[in-house]
Amino acid sequence: MASVDQDPLLLLRQSIASGSPIFPTASAEPSAPEVRLAQATHLTFTTPTRISIPIDTATRFVSENTPVDLRSIYFAWLNREVAIPEYNTFASQLNDELGTRGPVRGFAFYQRLDLITWLEGASEESDYIKPLAGDKDGSTSTAAAALASKGAAAPAIGTTLGRSGKGTLDPRLAVIYNSERKMGDRNSVLRGIKSTDFTHVRKLAALFMAKKPSQPSSSNISSNPALATHQKPKRPDPIILLSPSASSLLRMSNIKSFLESGQYVPPDSLAASSSTSASMLHINRLMKDIDPNRPMRFILVEGPEQFKPEYWSRVVAVFTTGQSWQFKNYKWSNPMDLWRHVPGIFVGWRGEQPPESVRGWGHRVMNVGVDRWKDTGATGMDSSRWRDREAVEGIWKAIEGNMRSKGWKRDRAPALI
Structure with a gap:
């Protein structure tokens, strides 16, 4: 699974939010010219850095228990305002041109609506997008999606593209990266190297939870303006x-x-x-x-x-x-x-x-x-x-x-x- 800075879905959503160009190319070189989608082997993004990703890469969007490839996701975005019959006609034409490299996946109405809504930034969650590897609760993907929706460009340390722009890491940057202090994630900070069993804490907390009043008190999060700002209620579209x-x-x-x-x-x-x-x-x-x-x-x-x-x-x-x-x-x-x-x-x-x-x-x-x-x-x-x-x-x-x-x-x- 791709990292946060190279995840196709996050790159696509961030590029849409910032209005940065996205175009298909026939080469892995980021400087390759744009070609027709039927001839493309890669999809080039220009935000936060110029990077090319194979167009047949499997994404985290899952339809019928099968990951959908990047070509199908990009094709659905390009034809987001097209009616279903016309969309199917365009997809058939593209599949004929692709031959054995296809086909472009089709989407049900509600899947297409869910995908377009998420890519536009109108929704922070999707029933069909799996979290990134190692991100069991979706916090990393949510944070990255938030950055993408705001057009922020986080430093892509994991990328292989250096300042030279030729696909290799600048040696001077490599020295700087090797001297950086490695920061632990939340799991290593809380549990260290060995996994620790915290199930006994649940028994201790049960004594306090039993005394919690059934009606929300004045100290509830919803009544606390300082804490309520962190809540992001979802409002469905009528x-x-x-x-x-x-x-x-x-x-x-x-x-x-x-x-x-x-x-x-x-x-x-x-x-x-x-x-x-x-x-x-x-x-x-x-x-x-x-x-x-x-x-x-x-x-x-x-x-x-x-x-x-x-x-x-x-x-x-x-x-x-x-x-x-x-x-x-x-x-x-x-x-x-x-x-x-x-x-x-x-x-x-x-x-x-x-x-x-x-x-x-x-x-x-x-x-x-x-x-x-x-x-x-x-x-x-x-x-x-x-x-x-x-x-x-x-x-x-x-x-x-x-x-x-x-x-x-x-x-x-x-x-x-």
Whole structure:
């Protein structure tokens, strides 16, 4: 297993955080030029030092009890915004070019989401990434990941790349390293050379633990501001489901500009986002009544086909066109059962009656109207679309109110909805 300073996953995450170049090469020389991924034998990183790692190196990301190679991890990052069908097409094309050197591994939806979230630095833990060798509790990998997410460049003493940049250690540096005092790790400091059995301490501690009050006291960590700063509660990302219907006014191509910028554009217009084929989008929104200090990141998807059962407790809204086939694969396929757990949102043209099905669902589905789109041609955006922001704010207000009533907190999501 690679050391901390040469671990492919940590190097990739640190390079992404610092915006440093990452490119495939056909040689182990760090100065080798960039080549196509199908021709590459190494992946070159430039942060914290310029280093090349074989592209078929097995990483600590494990899928189906098998470590995933670096080429597959890098390919997944390059195509992170691509829809699953298009991603599979690109992977097949690359496998044809690789021949016997392949294939590129595929990922399930939740594995891909977990990997991208960890590489972006939005999460410090992953269910599929094993700790480094000798790091049983994950503290070393967590510390290294924290350095990577902040763009810090720790001294890479274990690397073979010296100041000369030719892949060999500078002799003067070797003399300095040999004169350094060797520092022990936590195991050697606590236990010395021989392993010591501390199980008897548990028996002594049991007497004090039995007297611990059941209710948290004022000296608890959570009530101590000096100690509470060391706690890093994980907050899951809420999920918004969109309608996959072609008649929907809001699709993956224009939902981001609508909910973030407060301006509606047709999903098939040139003004819409270029992420038409994206299977998942992220938007940020400050929910003041839940957490006034940091924005919440919302995940937008069109369908729950790759959902884990626990994902349903994170669904905070469902956009619908009134067509019941949209809910076929939902946890609650009956619309009335669905609206008892999750608020619905219908977006139609202002002044027009919503479909009969939407009217039949009553107040459980919010009816929002937007002005019809006027093609202004070369003149730019329609200046009369100022009421779009009013509609968007109404949608966010309804979502935030429902989240608070369901039990969303600053650091956690409700267990059930």
